[in-house]
Amino acid sequence: MLGAAGIAQAATSCPCGCRTQNGTDWVYRDGADLKQNGQIFKWASVNVMDLGQLIDRPGYAQTTVTPYEAWDALKAVSVMGGRVARIYEFSIYNSVNPTGDISTFHWQGPGKYNEALFQSLDSTIATANFLKVKLIIGLIDWWWWRGGCADFVQSVWNTIPAKQGWTAKSMDFYTDADAIAEFKNFLKWIVNRKNTVSGLRYGDDPAILAWELGNEAAGWNQITPPAWTKGIARYIKTVAGDPNHLILDGTIGGEYGLQNTDGSWPNPSISKWQYMLQQGVLSDACVDIFNNHYYSSQGPTDYANRALRDVAIVRSAGKPFIVGEYGFADKQSYDNLNSAATNNGVTATMIWNMNFHSRDGGWYVHSEGNGYLSYHFPGFATSNSSPFDEIDVMSMLRNWSRWITGTSFQTLPVPDAPDLSITSSSPRNMKWRGSPGAQTYQLQRGLNASGPFTVVASGITDNVPSGSTIYNDYGATCGVTYYYRLQACSEGGCSIPSAIRGPIKC
Template sequence: MAAITIRSMVVNAFLIYQLAVHFASASPLYAAKGGVHRRLFPAIETPSAVILTPIAGSPTLLPIPTQTPTSTPSETTSATPSATPSLAFQNFITRRGNKLYDGDQQFRFVSANTPGLLISEDTPGIRWVVPPPYEQDDLMRSVAGIGGLVARTYTLGVPYHIVGPGVYNETGFVGMDNAIAAAGRNGVRLIVPLINENLSAGEENTFLIGAYRDLAAFRGLEADVFYTNDTLRSDFKDTITYVLNRVNTVTGIRYGDDPTILAWQTGNELGSWEKPPAPADWLLDISTHIKSLSQSLVMDGTIGGSWRWQGIDVPTIDIYDSHLYGTNDTKSLREDAAFASLHGKVHVIGEYGLTDPVVYDTYMDENINNPNITGSLIWSLRGHANGGGLNVHSEGKNGTSNEYEIVSYHVPGLPPNIPDKIGPEETTVIADLRRHALAIQNLPSTTPYPAPIAPVLLTVTNGQLTWRGSAWAASYTVFRGNSTSFNGTETPLAMGVLDNVSIGDVVTRGYLWADASFVAGMEVHYAVQAVGVGGDLSPLSNVI
């Protein structure tokens, strides 16, 4: 009976896979039985000591889409466990009443949501994709340079992480390994929501991954029993167990033992503003389970209306948040923060944005000046694309926005390119974000900007160049010569070159920047150098 159950789960996963788009390289999957994870494909090396055997009769599963980065001599794209695990942070963030602490120092932050860190939806032709390590590191460099001490990810995805009850996709989790490692390397702590809000009947699941109705569907159940059905609750707790017991294939550290994770969030916008909220008994059960497996804090994921305080007195929940997407939310923010403080809990602005950017300063100022607000996270920050240019994302227009689209932001705040979804407010928003992020840490606004790392020249064809950019590069200098050796003393071909171009545009036209003086038949070579905001120069790129 157990084998039949597992096989039926796999078949269900297979049907879900058939609905996914543009799949790429094969990815190993696991099925859990009795606490032991068994690979559905022939065994290869894994990060933990488990028994690996194929499940007889299981169908061939379609793979999860994943980008394959262009390799360079100095870059590795596969995870290699550390021989000796080393922690990026010495302390877990702890809570004392309504305050957070890093050791004996109060911990407060102004930073950003980074929804593309675990799963990216910005790659041309692919709805969702596991981002390559370069993009994850670039994004965490972006956050760190702002002065952001924290980043909030998007949720675990179905089927990108969770394929069925007890069935998990290794490609997605190796991507998560790389994301956590990149955050730690760059001194950024993470808030990770575990599951996503549900959709109403009839709504298309086009923008949500990991909606809890997908977890219910694995068992042939409706979403409205997610919080009350014992089997679904057990499934969710089993997934949490798998996640927190996972040993990171890059750092060698078990997720539950890694202080890089500031908090595990019970979900993202559970209840939304109109659907049933997570009840107190569910929040108590789930948060207690998380606490039994991890030293990190627990953040409530409920949102919307007075019902969002269902678990305010649950002792195993540490942090509550507000999501602000209007122009007059300061009063409700203060009320929320005061209510959380009254109950001895931490309050943060988990998301804000999608409105007139002049409002953002109000929220960041409130974060700094109101002792009941520990942190704030703008929506949202994106980084460079693996294939050149930028990952961009549009949230469209709404009733509280300006005339232009609300789009994602990029460091260091690039000049607008409206057709490519790089908005006119980006320069101001990033500057204000960094100013507040430094101020909340009592750091001067004159704190130097990070120096960019070397870009990677990817392709050169008839004077048309594409390179992989560098976080905090304000511009690039392009060199051209007859030799394959450059030392940076050559006369530049072009200075002040920008890469404020979307990856979609790069793919469409086939290059990032063109040498206007190139003549057919020239035998020349190129190199690129990043120029930082403060004038710092990166090493030269490779030469092509």
């Protein structure tokens, strides 16, 4: 039994609550490093923004992710050696100025949460656990894309008679007492949710590497109030009941001058990093990881030197630093960044953004503008005039993941068998659900379900938008009944054949 001195020592050794879950699957912070089983834990991987909620399914708004799609995305991360995926923040409904149907948002108002979307997330987290891929899950977005800080405040105010009619601004999220109280309610509900697939409480699930306090919190030139950052981090780890997970601060633009909320510059000579040092945010025991995002629109494409400056400041405060997003530059800039990260203490780099196979066949595609699209693994050839370089970047990503973890390069494994069940009843309109890590497919045709089967085509690629025809079998004679099966192939070999699809005829 602890005496008074022992109780005091125990209390001070866990200022943010002592971890209640032990085991080999957990990632934890040890000073300026993350570790697993006593070994340094690093990664080079991808953002998969649609993994928490799809926005790129044609004909649909924000919708659920199926178990097949979660498997496809997370297996791709595993195959590339990525170890960790970062998914987008929870969508927030604005009851005053709605931007979509309320049924398409995670948070629908105070105390109202979308069970269908959270059950979809349950499946994704359970899949990540099975594949040993970790997730960074963001809690709220600064921006308005799927509803963010201003939308949250506006909906809270709409339930308070004295505040109805007020117009919320994003910074109100960090200062308004009613909004803060409601956000804490939401956080407590999240960490105590019981996963309907695995049965694990979110707060006890090692698949979740970190909670991110916000995506690009306060934008590029403002900053979250230090009291809010430290207070919410402490709340999650103590009152809400989750001392097990890491907290990632969502601040970006650390090297930029700090701007007032009205847009004025009180002291351009002080950077966000310097302010966070002065205010004790970087050294706060409850905030575990800090990050920055690198884009050509927000600074030079010399991402490597930007990362070196950032990591030096963050590690000097005794915390790990990750590059939470980077993109929209040439592949040499990416290569330089990952080389610098490997050798200079950066814990992780995460390129923006990868999409995955669709339940309707083909791939989800997201345009970022200026010739850039979401990546697809292991990548497809792009035109010589495109800055996108998908196949090269995805190949390099496999190298980067090995560099930063110190593991040997591996060829792509034999893929899972594809799913031909969604193809139409005509050989002229063939679709299938692809396999993660597959580079090509081989289609086989027979006159009977028992075979024999002959190869119709090899080297087929499925790089088409969701729901599109992947292959037309013009060699099939109309009026004749056929049976088909399909293999997924990579440099490691071809899968076992899919389940047979047939009889079909044109």
